[in-house]
Structure formats: structure tokens, C-alpha cells
Amino acid sequence: MTAIERRWPILVGLAVALIVFDPLLTGPVSPPLLVHHIEHSLILLLAGLLGIAYARSHPRRYGDPTALLGVILLASLSVLLMLPDIYSGVDAYPILHALLHLGFALTGYFGGYLAERYSPRAGTVWTMLVVMMGVITASGFGSPPPHL
């Protein structure tokens, strides 16, 4: 394992921590919905990479069907967490906002981990799909038509 391969999870972990606890540093903020969805997709992406890295460093038997069910549920959860009503409920409270970010991080981490436990490289596929779902939400999830 090269130095880069050893160190990138640490760097990614730091980036995740920075984004998760960002509301504690910036105080109450309410970014535009599109930006908010993209920000949360970024947390899912980075946390997913961490989950994959952990799963690869602890190889076990692949193909556990319960991991597959977990992967499906976490993908659905990642969209549910993007309900704008949840955003508006927590934006005014930095601690709650950080907890929501933590929820995204845990969803991404365990999703990436379980998918990679299900099959080699499945974690990468899962993370890419969840980010795609995040991008779809950014294009209109919880948004009225532009003229309204």
C-alpha cells in the first residue's frame, strides 16, 4: 500500500468532519435548496468513500443478502433526509443542522461499507448512484415550478 493509499482516507475523513460540523462554525444559515442538496450529496460521496475504504481494509465473506437490504434502505433514506421540510426545521439551529449532516455522513458511510461488503466494487457503484440521486433531487426535489 502506497503512502497516498494510506493517507487519503484520513484526508477524506477530515473533509467529512469539516462539512458535517460546518454549521457550528457558520451559525444559522439557510442556503438555496439546490446548493443544500448538492452539499449533502457531497457528504454522501465522501462518507461513502470512507465506508468503502474501511470495508476493503477488513476483507470478509461477500454476498450477505442482509447487506443488500441495508444498501437499498440506506439509499432510500438518503433521499428522505433531503426533504426540504427537514432542512427548514433545522437550519435555524446549528447543532441540529450538524446532526442532520452527521445523518448524511452515517448513511453514506454505512451504505458504502455494506455495498462493498456485499461485493467488491459494489460500494463504488452504490456511492455513484446515491450521488446521482442527490443530483436529481437538486434539480427539483421540493422545488415549486420556476415561475411560482
Add this chain to the structure above:
Amino acid sequence: MALGNQGPVELYGAEMGVTPRWMVALSLCIGFGLIFFLGMVGGVMKAAQGDIVHLSAATFYALLTLHGAGMIATVVVLTAVAHWHFLRRLLNLRVEVLVFSVLAIVWGLLAAAAAILVGGFGPGWTFLYPLPFIGNTWPVWSTGLFFFGVLFVGIGFAIFCIDLLASIIREYGILNGLALDTIFPGLRRADGKVAPPTVIAATMVAIDGLLTAAAGTVLVIALLAHWAMPAFPVDPLWIKNLTYFFGHTIANLTIYLSAGVIYAVLPHYTGRPWHTNKIYAISWTTSLLFVPWAWPHHLYMDFVQAPWLQIFGEASTYIATIPAAVVTIFGALLLVYRSDMRWRIGSTFFMAGLLGWLVGGVAAMIDATIPFNDVLHNTLWVPAHFHTYLLGGVFLFVIGFASYFAGDDAPTPPWAKVFEWLFFIGMIGFLAMFYAGGIEGVPRREAVQPAPGPLLAMIGTVFAGVLLVGMTGLLIEIFRRGRRNGASRESDAT
């Protein structure tokens, strides 16, 4: 992170007491039972349009919703199971995942059926926003239950696709799963193993299927959120694009699942192998890239849709459809030409299904061409084309597979040939009435149609009856053969 082949890995063993053969047989029985029931529903609707029976408008639209949503979900199950049957040994697939997948889809279908049959939910299977939420003939709970059902259908398909893709990555890697090593020798495996055509089709379906399921999940969660919290804002154009991305692609993928079955079955009847080559790799990779972009051809009438998306949708429809269809149909003809083809129920239905795929595909491309769509949009031409490739293509492949699965070595008995003829006469007449209606500009999705709609519907009902009689006879013959041959195939059961 390259999505390359990982070599051998240790897997959980099968822990359920379900044998693969039993699971495939059960899924076929459930699927054909549903097809028969939903076909009857379709026949009743045709009879109502032909003034043979009377249905209230609310009942008609509820049945229309049941027929559409039910047929798509059922055909997904049947084609997925048929393809899985051949992929199981090639990719080391496990039966318990198939059980989860089929259970989720059937559960979703039952939930949707309950919403429709008990609640009277009837905005059509495309459930276009805002109709599901403003219908005054069905209760609010039925809207939510229907969307939960759709969510489970998507989840079941996602489970199938994830397991398929994971297994392909393990055995071949994604690029080699598409046989791109035939084009780029640098990708070639040390053992020289090249993915067979049925695995290439599976790779395409697994990737596009996951994209479809992901988009469907976002769509249905947004609709469920709007159902639970009516203040949750929804952009109708966003919803419509996602609805057709999900609905069009999942329906379209059933033909590609079927193609994977053809690659595995036709060599059995012709005695010739079906080889992979560069043309297959290029064609299927092209379809992989463009099938998810064909959905905008459903939105030509939406003036607020971006014009570039309309043009790209039209181009994608052509680019997605032609390569895989041409290589499969041309490849099948080459395989059959001057071979010692054994003409059985299975092989007859597979070859007829290829014709249905071709005719339905051309009709679809005509409708997806903007100047034609200006005339044909929302006429009976639309159900004409999708009934041709679903009933006259995919369903024929499924019957062909069932016949192969039940044991197709003995020649077809004369009485079964009569049912074969009844099936084809009924099918062609039934489809022809749709096309005639389309050419005459008869609108689709209408309980009461202007002339000559009722006359065409009346004739179509007669042909639908002939079709159902033929189908019943053929399925009885296939079931009888399956029971007779079942015991001798127990060695294949584990």
C-alpha cells in the same frame, strides 16, 4: 477506483430451502397467472370501448391503471427470471436474492392492485402529476398505497440489478462484461475468457436498471412526500421527466432482458454457438449509453421542455434502439440460416418475437420522430407500438422460454399447433386494430372513443378473445410438459 474484475472471492452459501429450478417455475406460474388475469382486464376494457359491455368511466380508468401497471411489473418479473435462469451458472448468482427481488415486486404489485381494485385509484399507470392527487373518485389512502407499491416494484428491480452487476464485476469486471476486451486487447483477462452475449445484455440491463431504479426512488419519494404533506412543493415538469425516465426505461429494459434469453436459447435449437465479437460490444455499449436518454420523446408536447432535450431524445431513441436490435435479429437469422433448426413451440415463439420486436421498434421510432409525433401523439398508435413489442415481442420470448424450460425436445402436437395459430391470428388482428385506430386519429386512454374507435374496439375484442383462447391452450400444453419432464430434470435443481 476502477470497476475491474476481482477474481475469485469467498461467498456466502445458499441458505434457503429453495432450489433455483423451483423458484423459476414458481415465478413463471405466478407471472402467467397475472398475465392471464390482466389480459382479461384488457379484453373487458376493449369490450367496453366497443359498446359490448358497459363500464362506468371511473371503473374503466381504474382497470386501465391496473392493466398498465400490472403488465409492466409482471413482464419485468418474467423476463428477469428467464434471463436469471441462464446467468445463474455463468455468474454464480444466488437464488435467495432472486426470491427477495420477486417478492418485493409481487408485493408492490399487490399493493398497487389493492389501491386500484379496492380504492378505485385510476389516473393511469403513468400516474402523471397532479392527477393522482386531484382525482375525486378515489380516496386519499389509495394514492399513497399505489405509490408504496410502485416503490416496492422499483426496490425489487434494484435488488435484481445490484446482484447482477455485483456478480458481473466479480466474474468479468464491467468493461469486460460489455466485452470491450474484444476491442481493447489491453483489457483481456489472463485466461482469455470473453463474456458471452447473454452476459453482455445482462451488464447493460444491470447498469441502466440501477439508474432507472435510482431515479424512480427519488420520484416516488417526492410523490409520497406530496401525498403525506400536500404543502410539499412539486415541479410538474420535473416529475413528468422523472416519471418517463423511470417508466419508459423499465418497460424498455424488458426487451433487453429478453435479448439475453435469446442469446442463450437459440443455440439450443440450432445446434450452433452464439459468439461474442466487436460488433456486439459496440452495439450493446451504445444501447447502454443511450437507452436512458430516450425518455424525452414522451414530452414533445410539453412546450416548457428545453428544445435541446427534445432533439437529443429523438436522436437517442434511434441510437439506442437500432444497434442491439439489429445485431440480435441479424445474428439470430445467421444462426438459423441453413442450420438444422428444430421448430418447436419455443423456437417458433422466439423467431416470431424477433419479428414483433422489429415491427414494434419501427413503430416506436416513427412515433418518436417529431413530425410524425405531431400527428400520432396520444392516438392509438402509441398503444399499438408498445403492445407490439410487449405482446408481440417480449411476451412471445417469455412463452418461448417457458416452453424451453418445460422441455421442448418433442415435436409440437397437432392440437397445440391449432392453439399456436389461434394465438398468432388473435394477436395480429388485435394489434392491427390498434394501428388502424392510430392512423384514423382515435385518441388513446379514453373510455368513450369517437368513430371509428368503437367499431375497431369491437373487432379488437373478438381478436383478443381468440388470442386468450390460444394462449390458454398453449400454456396448458407447456404446463403439462413441464410436469411430465420435471422429475427427469431434478438433477438440474440444485
